[in-house]
Amino acid sequence: MKINYPALVLLLAWAAAHADASLPGGSAVNQGWNALYPERIEAVRARGDAVRGEAAFVICQGCHRVGALGRADGSYPRLAGQHASVIIKQITDVQTGRRHNPKMLPFADQHALTSQDIADIAVFLNDLPVPANNGQGPGENLKHGRLLYEKDCAVCHGFSGQGSGDKFYPKVSGQHFKYLFRESQKIRDGNRRNANPEMADVIKNYTDDDIAAVADFISRLPVRP
Template structure:
């Protein structure tokens, strides 16, 4: 109940675009983020206070509960961005940018961008404001992960225009019929950048 007060009934997201969806996200990812709030790698006073007295077994139970919920997603927001901006966002999401050293989002978040169990979250179905806030958090160090902190490295290579393009495109995409996380990370495409094991999923 403490979770759903902000994250919406059954964890299907808060009404303001700031509190993200919990339902259906990989249990490992949810658990790791709860620990990150407890241990100061993510910063939000309310979350830290709620989680401070809770032990790891309780956190795992919470993460498992929300991961097993299968709640329909609302229709995506329609983007008013110019076609060129949306095309750049699509390119970053599906192909990356070798000149910047930025891998495609699909390399870690799954070919359908619905996440990869146990530790990579889906990127579709999230409000643009939330996506912007998280990328900004990685860029400024407000959000951190265990080393190697690949998401921080990737985010810092993105310009403000690229962040805008990526979040405009991601937040406006219709979700696939199955929104469940993939079971394993997809194989790298020929010529794609490869990543080391990523602490962002830890």
């Protein structure tokens, strides 16, 4: 896989410089959601190796399962096929508490994962196949879900849910419905501190039904095998 590392580092530097100016203070949303934090930079700069990543991923698969397919009950997300930059951001955010995740923390702290491990795991996951067997929603409100997705979400996450590695926008296609639903609720309610404040703003007036409809629509987007 190819990641434009210099561009990513520049982007992170820019984000760090603008982190404090981008949001009014006191928001529950982390202001430097994609900022240049040292441990994030260290992992981004380290050249990942998918073979080493497969070995390092062993401590993750007790929860995220073999092949990083996650669980349809939404308890653990699917990581297979996710952009390397997104994986690096999320692991380092859990590691430092920017993303509050006490369940994962002991398995992501620096005792368990080095920056090199994170870079290796990120490349390994980025290249994994994404089978079309993710958990889907009830399928009752798909038209509404599509409308909202194309109006509010596609501009960042893409019309096919592919996201953008360069911009830390996660790929959402192939993800489990229940996970998408729960995390979107958290982002709307200010309970996922490392989220992009723009997304929190866009969905702030979504009802739970709106979120469910979008998550259901996303869970049915085609995935690359």
